Amino acid sequence: MWQSSRMEGSPLERQQWKSIIEGLLFAAGEEGLKPKEIAEILQIDTREVRQLLKEMRQQWNEEGRGLQIVEVAQVFQLTTLSEHRSYFEKLAESPSRSQLSRAALETLSIIAYRQPIIRVDIEEIRGVKCERAIYQLKRKGLVKEVGRAEGVGRPILYGTTRQFLEYFGLKSLDELPPVDSIFHWTEWEQEREELYQRLGVEPQQAPEELEEESHSS
Incomplete structure (x- = not known):
């Protein structure tokens, strides 16, 4: 389990926030979102958003998820795993996708x-x-x-x-x-x-x- 020096919300609320963050990052696409933008939407502290993102990244890694959360220039976005690249190339080359x-x-x-x-x-x-x-x-x-x-x-x-x-x-x-x-x-x-x-x-x-x-x- 993950621990934070500043835990906000009940476990149920935090799980709901993570679910919402996942949806927000998916909707934002390659442009991603800054923690401040997520915080304004959820109406919680920016530091808490960063903690939630940290927990999500660790949890997804441990679960072997096919997506990951990456941070680029203080912007968070969803991406696929680099080790799965060959499979996506096969998908793109599929005749049905041509x-x-x-x-x-x-x-x-x-x-x-x-x-x-x-x-x-x-x-x-x-x-x-x-x-x-x-x-x-x-x-x-x-x-x-x-x-x-x-x-x-x-x-x-x-x-x-x-x-x-x-x-x-x-x-x-x-x-x-x-x-x-x-x-x-x-x-x-x-x-x-x-x-x-x-x-x-x-x-x-x-x-x-x-x-x-x-x-x-």
């Missing part, structure tokens, strides 16, 4: 036209969480981190890559087609199908999109 979902395609379009852009703004445009889609696009080399925005937490800015241009046969972003041909899916069916074909995906992939949106709810 195509882009419509959700990823729409996310890519937003990034292409609005870059540099942060994840929150992408999600505001789409109306759903986009962390999974962004991860897929990064794995395929179509999207990359291009810096950090000013403001609280300095969120990551995303932009397209050189591989994105090569994928679409573009010399520069100036050659992107009119934005309406990307976003007005029903009114521009032919352009939509051509875009799917150039990305090597099937036009009918609504179930995948629904799956992602169900994960984000």
Whole structure:
């Protein structure tokens, strides 16, 4: 068991706080959270948050969990274990995972036209969480981190890559087609199908999109 020089709350409350922290870190994704941000949400002392995180890290390590809590520049985030990397590479290379979902395609379009852009703004445009889609696009080399925005937490800015241009046969972003041909899916069916074909995906992939949106709810 773990001991703290300053224990707050009952065991039941502390376990509930840990459960909430785990959910918060998952929702925050790669941007992570500072102890102060977690403390403000839970309305407890920042030092107590650090103690809870310490206990969670130790407990997860002892239990052999597939996720870990890491601290980078005073920001805590959830990551997978480095020793499991080969398995994630196999997952990414799986034929069933080789195509882009419509959700990823729409996310890519937003990034292409609005870059540099942060994840929150992408999600505001789409109306759903986009962390999974962004991860897929990064794995395929179509999207990359291009810096950090000013403001609280300095969120990551995303932009397209050189591989994105090569994928679409573009010399520069100036050659992107009119934005309406990307976003007005029903009114521009032919352009939509051509875009799917150039990305090597099937036009009918609504179930995948629904799956992602169900994960984000």
